[in-house]
Amino acid sequence: MWTNVGITHFDMRLGCFVTILLFQLLKVNSTQPTAPPTPLSSAEAEEERLILESIAWPETPPLPAPFSLNQTSDPAHSTFIILPGGVGDERHVGDQLEVMIKMYDFQGNPKKSGGDAIVARLHNRALEAGVAGRVVDHLNGSYSAVFPLLWEGSAQVEVTLVHSSEAITVLRRLNREHPDRTILKSLFRSGSISETTICNICLRQTNQPQCNYTDLRTGDPWFCYKPKELSCDTRMNHINGGMDIKLKLMRRTFSKGEGLFPPSNVNMQVFIQASGPANVTVLPQRKEQPMDSLGSGKSGLSGYYYQGVWRPLGGTKVHQFNNSSAISQCLKGKVVHMYGDSTVRQWFEYLDASLPDAKEINRNNPKKSGPFMIWDNAKNILVKFHLHGPLLSVSIHIPTSELRYIANEIDDVVGGTNTVVIFGIWAHLTPFPMQFYIRRLYGIRRAVIRLLNRAPDTLVVIRTPNLRGTNPYIFAFNDWYAIQQDKVVRAVFKGLNVQLVDAWEMVLAHHLPHYIHPPPPIIRNMVNIILSHMCPQ
Incomplete structure (x- = not known):
């Protein structure tokens, strides 16, 4: 099906989101029925609106012209300090540790505004222990991290x-003005x-007609420029065609000498050093301190590592499924x-390797x-994996x-006590405005609600995104x-009877190190969480 869209002017700065609404409203010269708007x-x-407000990033300063790296946040000049604790500065299990972070530019001047992306963790390598910190932006160049x-x-x-x-x-500007900076194609x-x-979620308006492949059931938009000699019905496949040439030029520009994204990574994914001690000694829990003070309610965190094993701070206890026998026994009788995306496929591959008696069908x-x-x-x-639909790079x-x-796949699942539905979608959708992501999740949420209404005993597990670290395509995937x-x-699926793997x-x-595909020790812990929900024992 295709639509020769009669839009005479299109400015990408309006955002693809506006364009989709126009596509849905106009539907000019359509040779076949198009998908109804959702x-x-x-x-x-x-x-x-509330979700977009909740994730709104602090306003960041406009870039001066001419631009100089000297005026930007420099991790080498920036520092953090551990704030004093309680009586005698003693630290006990169950207490909180607070750190103050001060940001400076490359000339050593203190930053006066916020908006830096900072993450923090507390760890003990010998104990294989670690926990994430909560970072708070004070919007004046200083940040707090609490553990x-x-x-x-x-x-x-x-x-x-x-x-x-x-x-x-x-x-921020790239996502708003150049959501088409990854090139996606069809033969x-x-x-x-x-x-x-x-092809893309939206295409810049030209004299070339467009094929409309908006999904008839979900309303998810997808368009391709129509071939000159072929009909829209002759589309064979989908493939990533690389990066837009303007994006490559932009990367070269910003990577030169005084740029924001230098190849040496002097200001991206770099540790900030402490101005004093970077570690504390933690004493045993105080006798008068209640045990439930360690739960997720106080910290807002889902869990932590100890001796290499993920320990939840609430909810289902995580068991260790350390061999094929334990894994297959848990999966017995289940679909x-x-x-x-590939971060969910990692779980399939782990189970595949753990079930030597199972036959690979394809x-x-x-x-x-x-x-x-x-x-x-x-x-x-029976364990199945299917890649999600466009966008796919x-x-x-x-x-x-x-x-x-x-959403369509979930609608086709019968569900029941021995049925498990697992999904995660994020890695391929980062180059696009967040409204697209929210609306894709809304469609999936509707399908999950329908599934749980017809089969309330179905276990639904959702994988959250994760840090992906540095990569060659930082302008699109970061x-x-x-x-x-x-x-x-977290916001979209809050309140539903679903389980999150954090x-x-x-x-x-x-x-x-942070990587889009977490290494085997992390995958093992993730799968143990899923199996623990299946088999709480």
Whole structure:
């Protein structure tokens, strides 16, 4: 199906979101029925407004011209200090530790405004212990980080500047004005004729007609420029076509000498040093202190590591499924549906490797896309993984028949006591305005509610985003975008009978480097959380 859209002018600074509304309203010269709009209810519209307000980043200063790196936040000049504790400055398990962070620029001048992206953790490498900190921006160049003290012995503070406020000025503008900065394409073919065109959630208006592939069930938008010689019905696949040339030029510009994103990473994902001691000694819990003071209610955190094992601060106790026998026994008689990106696929791969008696049904499918399925006939175990639908920035051709939206897949699940639905969607959607992400999650939430209404005993598990660290495509995929996505996921699914795997805290609290695909020790802990929800024992 396609629509030759009659918009005579389009400014990307208006945002793709406005464009989609125009597409839905105009629908000019459509050769086939187009998907109906999926308008928000008044409650959803108000919720969206509140979510956007809750994740609103502090205003960052406009970049002066000419621009100089000297005027930006410098982790080497910046410092943190551990604030004094209680009586005699003693620290006990169950207390809180507070750190004050002061930001300075490259000339050693104190910053006067906030907006830097900073993360913090408390850890003890010998004990394989770690917990995330809560960072508060005081909007004047200073920040606080607060940690619960959860183990005895040494606890060392680690503070990281993820992005300077000046860099965020650029990233914010990019998401608003250039949501099409990743190039996504489709191949069209009929007989000996083939042609590749650009596709996206929205496309810049040209004289070239557009094919409208908006999903008929969810209303999720997707468009491709129409091939010159072929119809829209001849679309064969989807692939990532790289970065927009303007984005490459921008990266080169900002990476030179006095730029915001220097290749040496002097101001991105860099530790901030302490101006005094960076560690404290934690004494045993006070006798008069109640045990429940260590729970998540006080700290707002979901858990922490101790001896390499994730310990929740509330909710379901996490058991250790340390061998194939324990894992297969838990999965016996269950059907597990996994949907999402490669960070969810990691869980499928872990289970696949842990079930030697299970048969891989489609082992020859492309590793990056699947779909995949494993089946253990003796124990009646079925585990499936399917990649989520567009947007997808993957470097392999995905047939259009495999481009499926999570909401539609969930609607096709019968559900029940022995059914588990697991999903996570975030990594491919970071280059786009947050409204798109919220509305994609709204569609999934509606499907989850329908599933739980028809089969209340179905277990639904949601993976949150996580820190992804440095990468070559920082202008499109970075931790500042992921920080906001993490908050949105929690807000959208709050109050539903679903379980979250807090990937954000589990990556931040661990001693291993941040990476979009967490390493095996973290994946093992994540899967143990899922299995503990399936088999609380």
